[in-house]
Amino acid sequence: MKIAMVSKYLPSVIKSGVTNQVHWLANALCTDGQTHVTLFSISEPPADALYQVKRVPIPLWIKNSRFMNRYFVALYFGKLNFDSFDIIHSHGDNYLLFEKRKMVRTFYGSALAESFYGRNFVRFFSQFILYLLEFVCGFLSRVNVGISNNTKRLLPFIKFVIPVGLDLEKFNPAPHLKTNYPTILFVGTLKGRKRGKKIIEIFQKEVLPSIPSAELWVVHKGPFVKDQGHIKYFIDISQDELIRLYQRAWIFCSASSYEGFGVPYLEAMACGTPVITTQNQGAQELSNQSQCFEISLLEDIGQRISKLLLNQKQRQMYIDQGLDFVKKFDIRKTALQYKKVYEDVLKRGLPKC
Secondary structure, three states: OEEEEEOOOOOOOOOOHHHHHHHHHHHHHHOOOOOEEEEEEOOOOOOOOOOEEEEOOOOHHHHOOHHHHHHHOHHHHOOOOOOOOOEEEEEOOOOOOOOHHHEEEEEOOOHHHHHHOOOOHHHHHHHHHHHHHHHHHHOOOOEEEEOOHHHHHHOOOOOEEOOOOEOOOOOOOOHHHOOOOOEEEEEOOOOHHHOHHHHHHHHHHHHHHHOOOOEEEEEEOOOOOOOEOOEEEEEOOOHHHHHHHHHHOOEEEEOOOOOOOOHHHHHHHHOOOOEEEEOOHHHHHHHHHOOOOEEEOHHHHHHHHHHHHOOHHHHHHHHHHHHHHHHHHEHHHHHHHHHHHHHHHHHHOOOOO
């Protein structure tokens, strides 16, 4: 089977939940020796890519403009010829691809939910426009897939849900690497829905006074921030470095107000690290499947972090339950579900739901 995947970026250029998912899925699909994936992108191929990458040439005046990049890159993808492929699988946007007969599209959340948690009106308006485009483009795909039931509720044209997957050969526990002092890991932006600054404030005011030896590790995308005593910053690190931090930390903490699914929770659990998060849609959906992590109100999360740092038995219970839970999200299982979708589209024109 010849699959044409379409994704604007790959993790070689932009490291994000979506680009990692695209890369891992494409690699997993290629391992059977019968599925051949060609990925169309404006990015260079990652070093460990098992699939072929064909770069889509984009003028610099579009590539270097955030506005033009968001809304006009699709014009160049829309000119591509996919006649030699059995299936076209677009990730995120459909990039003006009108081959509805063999088009599969994956939605990694909804712009409507993103708009609710925008930092300003411009962000809200741009995300709302994208939400309207999601509806238009949804009807241009033969099959629409959502990564969560939350996504499906916001985009009712989605046929069914295929959860995201993890490369469990990379994300795995290393108990011998755990620090000999209490450590908390945060991954995300300092502003916006991830609320990193709030976690820093809670750590300084509530956690550190009760546990003076504790450290907070903050992984984020620039600008550079100088380490502040018990707070250490890690900027634009590699995936291997991130995995090492997951493995070493005692707790992974999130204060996100919205998650379409909650991939960082799974990454932490796969590395043997307990999770504490504030209430959001992604956390609630995962919690409905397993009680292997804690969900807290924002005003209580400092106290919850301190209690868990001091309770080794509770941490070990979450570690054991989390490692068992993430097995269902092996990217190889995700790839098998997508293969079934592809096969059903080719045989019957529509997958079984």
